[in-house]
Amino acid sequence: MKVGVVTFPGSLDDHDAARAIELAGGEAVHLWHGTADLQGVDAVVLPGGFSYGDYLRAGAIARFAPVMDALIPAAKGGLPVLGICNGFQVLCESHLLPGALVRNDHQKFICRDQKLRIERINTAWTGDFAQDEEITIVLKNGEGGYMADERTLDLLEAEGRVVARYLGGNPNGSRREIAGISNEAGNVVGLMPHPEHCVEPGFGPGLEGLPFFTSVLRQVVSA
Amino acid sequence: MGTVVVDVMPKQEILDPQGQAVVGALRRLNLSQFTDVRQGKRFTLEVAGDVTDEVLAAAREAAETLLSNPVIEDVVSVRDADAAAAGQEDAS
Amino acid sequence: MGTVVVDVMPKQEILDPQGQAVVGALRRLNLSQFTDVRQGKRFTLEVAGDVTDEVLAAAREAAETLLSNPVIEDVVSVRDADAAAAGQEDAS
Amino acid sequence: MSNLPAYKCDTVDIASQDPQAEQPWAELGLKSDEYQQIREILDRRPTSAELAMYSVMWSEHCSYKSSKVHLRQFGDKTTDEMKEKLLVGIGENAGVVDIGDGWAVTFKIESHNHPSYIEPHQGAATGIGGIVRDIMSMGARPLAVMDPLRFGALDHPDTARVLPGIVSGVGTYGNSLGLPNIGGEINFDSCYQGNPLVNALCVGSMRTEDIHLANATGVGNLIVLFGSKTGGDGIGGVSVLASETFDSTGPAKRPAVQVGDPFAEKVLIECCLDLYAADVVAGIQDLGGAGLSCATSELASNGDGGMQIHLDRVPLRDPSLSPEEILMSESQERMMAVVEPGKLEAFMEIAAKWDVEASVLGEVTDGENLEVFWGDDLLVQVPPRSVAHDGPVYQRPLERPAYLDDLQADGTAHLNRPRTGDDLARTVLDLIASPNMCDASWVTDQYDRYVRGNTAQAMPDDAGVVRVDEETGRGVALSTDCNPRFTKLDPYAGSQLALAEAYRNVAVAGAAPLAVSDCLNFGSPEDPGVMWQFSEAVTALADGCAVLGIPVTGGNVSFYNQTGDIAIHPTPVVAVLGVLDDVAKRNRSGWAHAQDAIYLLGETRDELDGSAWAEVAHSHLGGLPPTVDLAAEQTLASAILAATDQGLITSAHDLSDGGLAAGLAESVLRHGVGASVDLSPVASRDGVDAFVALLSESTARAIASISASDAEAFEAVLSDKGQAFARIGTTGGDHLKVEGQFTLAIEDLRSAHTGVIESAMSH
Numbered sequence A: 001m002k003v004g005v006v007t008f009p010g011s012l013d014d015h016d017a018a019r020a021i022e023l024a025g026g027e028a029v030h031l032w033h034g035t036a037d038l039q040g041v042d043a044v045v046l047p048g049g050f051s052y053g054d055y056l057r058a059g060a061i062a063r064f065a066p067v068m069d070a071l072i073p074a075a076k077g078g079l080p081v082l083g084i085c086n087g088f089q090v091l092c093e094s095h096l097l098p099g100a101l102v103r104n105d106h107q108k109f110i111c112r113d114q115k116l117r118i119e120r121i122n123t124a125w126t127g128d129f130a131q132d133e134e135i136t137i138v139l140k141n142g143e144g145g146y147m148a149d150e151r152t153l154d155l156l157e158a159e160g161r162v163v164a165r166y167l168g169g170n171p172n173g174s175r176r177e178i179a180g181i182s183n184e185a186g187n188v189v190g191l192m193p194h195p196e197h198c199v200e201p202g203f204g205p206g207l208e209g210l211p212f213f214t215s216v217l218r219q220v221v222s223a
Numbered sequence B, C: 001m002g003t004v005v006v007d008v009m010p011k012q013e014i015l016d017p018q019g020q021a022v023v024g025a026l027r028r029l030n031l032s033q034f035t036d037v038r039q040g041k042r043f044t045l046e047v048a049g050d051v052t053d054e055v056l057a058a059a060r061e062a063a064e065t066l067l068s069n070p071v072i073e074d075v076v077s078v079r080d081a082d083a084a085a086a087g088q089e090d091a092s
Numbered sequence D: 001m002s003n004l005p006a007y008k009c010d011t012v013d014i015a016s017q018d019p020q021a022e023q024p025w026a027e028l029g030l031k032s033d034e035y036q037q038i039r040e041i042l043d044r045r046p047t048s049a050e051l052a053m054y055s056v057m058w059s060e061h062c063s064y065k066s067s068k069v070h071l072r073q074f075g076d077k078t079t080d081e082m083k084e085k086l087l088v089g090i091g092e093n094a095g096v097v098d099i100g101d102g103w104a105v106t107f108k109i110e111s112h113n114h115p116s117y118i119e120p121h122q123g124a125a126t127g128i129g130g131i132v133r134d135i136m137s138m139g140a141r142p143l144a145v146m147d148p149l150r151f152g153a154l155d156h157p158d159t160a161r162v163l164p165g166i167v168s169g170v171g172t173y174g175n176s177l178g179l180p181n182i183g184g185e186i187n188f189d190s191c192y193q194g195n196p197l198v199n200a201l202c203v204g205s206m207r208t209e210d211i212h213l214a215n216a217t218g219v220g221n222l223i224v225l226f227g228s229k230t231g232g233d234g235i236g237g238v239s240v241l242a243s244e245t246f247d248s249t250g251p252a253k254r255p256a257v258q259v260g261d262p263f264a265e266k267v268l269i270e271c272c273l274d275l276y277a278a279d280v281v282a283g284i285q286d287l288g289g290a291g292l293s294c295a296t297s298e299l300a301s302n303g304d305g306g307m308q309i310h311l312d313r314v315p316l317r318d319p320s321l322s323p324e325e326i327l328m329s330e331s332q333e334r335m336m337a338v339v340e341p342g343k344l345e346a347f348m349e350i351a352a353k354w355d356v357e358a359s360v361l362g363e364v365t366d367g368e369n370l371e372v373f374w375g376d377d378l379l380v381q382v383p384p385r386s387v388a389h390d391g392p393v394y395q396r397p398l399e400r401p402a403y404l405d406d407l408q409a410d411g412t413a414h415l416n417r418p419r420t421g422d423d424l425a426r427t428v429l430d431l432i433a434s435p436n437m438c439d440a441s442w443v444t445d446q447y448d449r450y451v452r453g454n455t456a457q458a459m460p461d462d463a464g465v466v467r468v469d470e471e472t473g474r475g476v477a478l479s480t481d482c483n484p485r486f487t488k489l490d491p492y493a494g495s496q497l498a499l500a501e502a503y504r505n506v507a508v509a510g511a512a513p514l515a516v517s518d519c520l521n522f523g524s525p526e527d528p529g530v531m532w533q534f535s536e537a538v539t540a541l542a543d544g545c546a547v548l549g550i551p552v553t554g555g556n557v558s559f560y561n562q563t564g565d566i567a568i569h570p571t572p573v574v575a576v577l578g579v580l581d582d583v584a585k586r587n588r589s590g591w592a593h594a595q596d597a598i599y600l601l602g603e604t605r606d607e608l609d610g611s612a613w614a615e616v617a618h619s620h621l622g623g624l625p626p627t628v629d630l631a632a633e634q635t636l637a638s639a640i641l642a643a644t645d646q647g648l649i650t651s652a653h654d655l656s657d658g659g660l661a662a663g664l665a666e667s668v669l670r671h672g673v674g675a676s677v678d679l680s681p682v683a684s685r686d687g688v689d690a691f692v693a694l695l696s697e698s699t700a701r702a703i704a705s706i707s708a709s710d711a712e713a714f715e716a717v718l719s720d721k722g723q724a725f726a727r728i729g730t731t732g733g734d735h736l737k738v739e740g741q742f743t744l745a746i747e748d749l750r751s752a753h754t755g756v757i758e759s760a761m762s763h
Ligand SMILES: Nc1ncnc2c1ncn2[C@@H]1O[C@H](COP(=O)(O)OP(=O)(O)O)[C@@H](O)[C@H]1O
Pocket: D061, D062, D063, D071, D074, D089, D090, D091, D092, D093, D094, D095, D110, D134, D289, D518, D519, D520, D552, D553, D554, D555, D556, D557
């Protein structure tokens, strides 16, 4: 089972995402931003970090990388894609997911252990959670405020596409406490917090990030 | 050598935390006549030659595809820095 | 209701990594006629009444003390958004 | 060369023909005898480029001219036994130690104080950038950063300007590099009002065979500059950093601040690691203070021949720069490599992969000089050692300050002490709500402590712990410490207390202390009183390290931290690095379970001079700091390490500022598990009352929690090591209860402890 992890210049959590995939039992394949080739992987993680320094807008420049020329059509065709933090921003900039992520309302970078509720489990990345399961994983971002117009937000809610919501206080001003969303089909998920930092005993606040990675492995096997 | 100026502002309906922070700070500086502040971006793009219509068209393309995100921002102006600024607040 | 526009740009001699990143991205979008890009800030400040000379003076003060950091940035313009824009690139 | 901008360059030829030309040596911060010395070295007047180069390289910041005679002790007092694990010692960009299994670790701490006062965000950001490049230049992958910070009073308006900017600068830069921030310090004292201290530490690792050094050897090898383009920023920055006149503007009207580009540095890190892996780098040097002047002269000086450099080949961001300015520019995110000609192509391919610009500036020659050209004009022809290493050395006058006798005589004995349990409870709450002891998460939450997934612990634990080897779990622990109130009262004892505290923190975390780096922040070396403090501090650290058997591997000196005649407290920040064969064994601070037994290790004396209590309750600083007992620190370390090894400890926490009271409150607050404590065994054994037991800052102490079933085994280990201990209570409940004194609800402790910095910053 091969899961690609894209490295853009300025990606930071690519190493962690690859480790998480391996700990979940998959094979991590490093994909380079400059090559429009997905190397036959069964799923892709767009990792956290500051691609191109997040200059201009987070994710705005990475969206035009050659690898995205291959990834965007593949995602539209059903390839499971998880965008974590900066990856979520890239997915929004690429219009694979609606909305945008803006500067935290308190204007500071924030790193803390964050409680979430998993609200959609029929996605490629959340099948191993129970409906409405509450988990605590790492949150760290400077531009994590999820924004969309009311119509889009209503649509996301109506279609059950809010994958995860913040509990215990909104950490960044996201509309309706949204921490993660999916496309209609559920193969593309964007998540602001970092499950890849919560997969190994002794490192990070727990192991509650691991199901994201086991979910996709199971889903790909059964597909 | 010519320069194109591109102005991008957060959409009116989008919360602008930076602008809000500025309002608060202005109040503390006793500059409370300013009731609302919004913070956007201003780009200057240099070209080797003159700012021709083609250059402006290219700049407009850059403004729409890269320099702004239409979900949260509006391009409010794309113009020759040196030209008389009639209609400057007009991106069309 | 009036609006004052304040434009702030990184000083010419100061590194502007944002602008550099945009140049690189434009090149990949085949918009390589733009040889240099600098990214600054554009503020709009709302006042309840008209943009009088006092309001402009206050905006200028805000621009120099809060909206820009004189160590690395220049205020390139403070002006009434609605006024004809003669001398718009002049902060004085 | 016709396509070069037409500068009227001051060349070596012109300098030889026009020996009497007036030169602005004084404006550049040189003393008249230093200028004469340059003329003697060159046997002519320097060219303007040479003058700029010498003036910066001979500045205090680059030449260590006032500190050198003292720093020598670090080398002199390092015994062969201490050198055993030392792979690279003082003198290189950073020291390197052997942590076992073929792993080497390099770490260093540096200051970026003055720039951070002028432009807090960029000053602090480029401070992180600079220390990370030092670590990269050893061939290492940077693993983590730390940031000991010191500010003026928390409620001073300028602190609200300086602190958020510095914190966002440290955060933005380090976070963007993907380096976890695993600790540091936040300390407030009005002595830092006009001189905040921004110290930055970076630690990196490599296989022992992959260590790289900064030397240019091999005639014909190429000198390659790579990274960001060179601009006009920071020209004169070194003068600002180092010169007597704080706001001197340097050779040209260029901004003295550097602006950082963390993205460029992140790419540079990955590019360097690829270059090292491909084995295409023969020598490597970072560019920091004094830019190309420093990099070329240090590389050449450490090599075995000469070097030729062509400035017209430097990629420029600002084409109006003069050759002298190019030589001096402190543009960030640049490195310089020595590359064998046969490996240049491979080098360039890797640089291109990362979109990093690289240009060959020149080569290593068989001559003796560093020669710098602009087109065909020879602008610099100097023996590199004379620039980089053989600068002036001062034996500055020292004098014990006259105020010290009065200060030391003014102890705390006459201050009112809390008498009742209620008084004590209030004292504890005041203490944990005070700026220096309150919850620091407003600051530390702005730092990514998780990135790369190797952080075994970070803030607010006593030491940062990172895994180096993902297979075995081998890793390192680091702590930086200094209590400047103690160093003010007695710089010798205070410096050893800083060393002892960092050592203790590392040991309490379960790591075996191995090596030391230090950042010596002081006032003006021209003040004999400051120079005396400095000399005491260096002597104390060198002596202390010899006793503890851990070498100083490198560090940094920052002088001129003063406003007018008023110097900061002496602030020798000490970083101790320790090793764990498996970071999974580390001890966290704070109680995670109920029903554990709580032990106090070490003995408590009536030592309250200079304490947090004296400051918070009485705004008092006077008397003598607590007794230094390095042997007791070693005993404590060996006892904790032995117990850690046997897996007996559920948590451990070092005691320092605020004594046992702070240790108990912090342990309770960590996970919200309360405790019930009985001080009578301590009181009767040590002859102290409850107040002294709780608030004394006696050293060589720690608290540990142990599963009740392991208590016997734990006590056996302690007895075996000769470690004094007392079982003082049990964890559990919603309160911190001190038998016969007070009971405080965890919520009340928490509400006192949190929000303090936040509310000060939001005014
Ligand atoms: N306080 C100190 N303690 C130990 N070593 C020091 C101290 N200050 C400077 N050094 C060492 O002196 C050497 C010379 O420093 P230098 O080359 O100027 O460092 P930098 O790379 O910071 O410019 C370095 O190896 C540095 O580690």
